[in-house]
Amino acid sequence: MRNxxxxxxxxxxxxxxxxxxxxxxxxxxxxxxxxxxxKTEKMGKRKLAYEIDRHREGxxxxxxxxxxxxxxxxxxxxxxxxxPVIKYITVRTDEDTKRLDKVKAFRQRRATxxxxxxxxxxxxxxxxEEPGEEEEM
Amino acid sequence: MATQKxxxxxxxxxxxxxxxxxxxxxxxxxxxxxxxxERAKIMPRxxxxxxxxxxxxxxxxxxxxxxxxLLPFTSE
Numbered sequence: 001m002r003n004x005x006x007x008x009x010x011x012x013x014x015x016x017x018x019x020x021x022x023x024x025x026x027x028x029x030x031x032x033x034x035x036x037x038x039k040t041e042k043m044g045k046r047k048l049a050y051e052i053d054r055h056r057e058g059x060x061x062x063x064x065x066x067x068x069x070x071x072x073x074x075x076x077x078x079x080x081x082x083x084p085v086i087k088y089i090t091v092r093t094d095e096d097t098k099r100l101d102k103v104k105a106f107r108q109r110r111a112t113x114x115x116x117x118x119x120x121x122x123x124x125x126x127x128x129e130e131p132g133e134e135e136e137m
Numbered sequence: 138m139a140t141q142k143x144x145x146x147x148x149x150x151x152x153x154x155x156x157x158x159x160x161x162x163x164x165x166x167x168x169x170x171x172x173x174x175e176r177a178k179i180m181p182r183x184x185x186x187x188x189x190x191x192x193x194x195x196x197x198x199x200x201x202x203x204x205x206x207l208l209p210f211t212s213e
Contacts (some may be wrong), residue, residue, distance in 0.1 A: 007164075048206040050209050060205075088205075089204050103159055
C-alpha cells in the first residue's frame with residue numbers, strides 16, 4: 001500500500017451537489033478496492049493558470065489516499081470517463097514523507113548532540129588551564 | 138586594477154536552506170510562483186541562488202503544479 005494524492009478539476013458550471021456526487025463515487029472506488037481515504041478536501045473554485053477545454057476556472061478537489069496501483073489505475077480510468085472532470089493528477093507521496101522524516105530525525109539528532117557538546121565544552125572551561133600551553137610562546 | 142568594480146555583490150543564499158523549508162509541495166502556489174518569472178519559465182539557479190538539491194525538488198514541484206493548471210506553462 002502506498003500513499004497518493006489525487007487531485008482533479010471539475011467543470012466550473014457543475015453545481016455543488018454534482019461535485020459531492022463525484023467525490024463520493026471516487027471514495028467508493030477507493031474503499032471498495034481495499035484502500036483508505038485519509039482526507040478529502042474541496043479547494044473551491046480557482047482560476048486555472050491556462051485554458052483547458054475553454055474553461056478559465058474550475059473546482060479543485062484533493063484526495064489523500066492509501067491505496068495500491070490497481071486502485072489508482074481504476075480511479076484514473078473513472079475520472080477520465082467522467083465528463084465534468086476536466087483534468088486530474090496523481091502524485092505519490094510516501095517517498096517524499098519518508099525522506100522528510102529522515103531529514104527531521106537527522107536534525108533532531110544533531111540538535112541533541114550539539115547541546116551535549118556545549119555542556120562538555122562548558123565543563124572543560126571550568127577546569128584550570130594546563131600549564132604546558134603557555135610555555136610554547 | 139583600474140576597472141575594479143566598485144559595488145559589492147551580495148552572496149546569494151538558498152531560500153530553502155535558510156528558511157528550513159524541507160518539503161517543496163506542488164500545491165504551494167505562493168511559494169512556487171516566486172521562482173516562476175513572467176515568462177513562466179523556471180528561474181535558473183544562477184539567478185535565484187537556490188542550491189542544487191533544492192532546485193531539483195523545486196523544478197519537480199513546478200512541473201507537477203503546471204500539470205494541474207496551478208502554474209502556467211507559458212504566458213500568452
